[in-house]
Amino acid sequence: MRRVVPPVVVGVLALVLWELTVTLGRVAPFILPAPSAIGAQILEQRGNIVDAALASGANALTGLIGGTLLAILAALAASRFRLLGEVSVPFAAVLNALPIIALAPILNNMFESTSSVPRRLVTGIVVFFPVFLNLLRGLREVDPVHQELMRTYAAGGWTFARKVRLPGALPHLFTGLRQASSLAVIAAVVAEYFGGLQDGLGARITSAAAFTAYPRAWAFVAGACLLGLSFYLVTLLLERLAMPWRTRLIS
Amino acid sequence: MRRFLAVLAGLLTGAAAWEGYKAVGNPDGTVLFGVRVLPRADDLSMPHLWTIAERLGAPELTGGRPVWRVVVDACLFTLGITTAGFVAGALIGLALAVAMQRFRVVERGLLPYVIISQTVPLVALAPLIAGWGGVLMPPWATVAVIAAYLAFFPVAVGMLRGLQSPSAAGVELMRSYAAGWWRTLVTLRLPAALPYLFPALRLAGAAAVVGAVVGEISTGTRGGIGRLLIEYAREATSDPAKVYTAMLGAALLGLLVAGAVSLLELPLMRHRRHVEVATL
């Protein structure tokens, strides 16, 4: 109860305040449309929102899966070969600080700007870094007691990897995935601002804004929020299923 | 030093891969089942690295300033916006974190929204905030608003973790000294929060750069690197190397901000342990 009531109260209060400010203060819709207007647009445009969300969702999911698989392979390799790990971690950390989304227009040139490949590639690249960096950290951190214990069992390298290193790295993998899942949706939506095929939520938002249909644009933003939230929640669910021993998520 | 060598090695590998692919790749890309899975390797899509370097030195338009000057100027312009956004976002994040630490009910009411807003692509709002330019604030400030908006989440969450990190023993010790909330905050909680604050600031710096670049593009603000990127991308068919110079500029901007934020922590974190902060 005490965990549910305050956020609900805050949410309702914020909506009411927003509505009142806009209607009583006669705020122009291009500054901020009223929630009621946005809600009406969500109902009216629900078919379009779902279509655009499916397109963006497919891009985000493809990029997320591709980037994650690649990151897992890379992290396994980097934890296996010392030199590779030593070189790749600082390099990846630097790349991760760059605005990777800026690659979008270049990828549009390198591939067709009429295919979904550039957006999915950008998403995959954005996803790669948090998964790679977190998983590699997890693979490297092994409890020294576990290490000694496995030595007393005369366990070989492969047994050690399977019984200790991989399960021990699972929480770190999911830390990376949680970040990656929301980044994937953000990248897939925002990549459309840089041109390329325009069939997702990002394109819908810009075109509605260009037609000064601001409540409609906000309705698509709401769709994007729901998409991001569902990606995040599915990741949390997977985490729960994969690690039943965790009593608390998100430490 | 090791880090520098590692980054250099990574860059060289990347450069070798680029030129290597150009040497062996199909100029028209590799198409599988109607989808181009490997990029075109021709000079229009993937110019030689030296072409890009030469382009940096050549004038932007015939008789104009050299491209590198234009790119650096654009970077500095965006750096200004990023800084304004970063500082505003960090301050708001800090204030929110302190409020959430002080009042349990504020934490309960706000934290779910702060976390949720990290998971949703609210930067998608950028084209809508563009409408504020010229009405509520100058156009460049709308971009800074977007940057600030992206920067404040990591700071709010990371700082809250940090403020809550002192042990019960530490808090009780302060109580035994009859220190009030403010003294406890200044002498115990703020110093304890530093190891959490700096990783959060680094995330916030990177987010502010993304916000500024995306913001410039969707608000159409002129003069910055994001805008330059889009303009040069449009000229890609006639002048393919140009867009890469703008991309290098965006990378430079990211490095500048990351470096500046790292410098911030040097004097304060010398004798402190480093912690991992996951804000999501």
Next chain:
Amino acid sequence: MTAVAISGVTKVFNPGRPDEVLALSDVDLTVADGEFVSLIGPSGCGKSTLLRLIADLIAPTTGTVTVAGTTAAQARRDQAYGIAFQQAGLFEWRTVRRNVELPLELRGAGRAERRAKAEEMLELVGLSEFAGHYPGQLSGGMQQRVAIARALAVQPPLLLMDEPFGALDEMTRERLQAELLAVCAATGTSTVFVTHSISEAVFLSDRVVVMSARPGRITAAIDVKLPSRDEAGRQAPAYFDKITEVRKALRG
């Protein structure tokens, strides 16, 4: 046969470097079959180092270590000993039962055999009801009992323990001491037990080996014969006499 025979062992860490440490100097020690030997001494005197030499987690600089009639390395490969540390070191992603099963699993024991053995060991340490729980759901004392059950699971002839009760409160400690003695008596296991508690060493051991630091070496070995090892034993004059004797030996 002797469970452990150590002769002329010296251990130097980081030889030839500025941070060179002579951790053990010329140590001889024999542990008979079924004997319970405690190692006691100030911290840094090399107790853990000695235990790890027996476990073949590190190699001696000079001298020989024989465990169950073979080299320490062979004994480790045969899983001829079970080991427990101060930290329980449980795997948080395995249930209590699967933690106890781990050494059996690595020996290639079948599923049914593993399960039966684990149940038996958990029964022994009184944790049968918690077999399906995860370590994160147990208290520190319970986790340590799981670690002991895990060390005993392969029914090793030798048990090595490095301050296993060091992080527990006095009540839990005394209960676990009694349980450990019962288990060792029932299985005839030989034990090398590192501790820095004099009363714990005296109560548990047939022999208390006293060590001193810089360089680490054995300064005394005190035989203990208590009339009984139970609550009455803890009140017996012989118990207090031995405690005094060990304390004097520790002062040097």
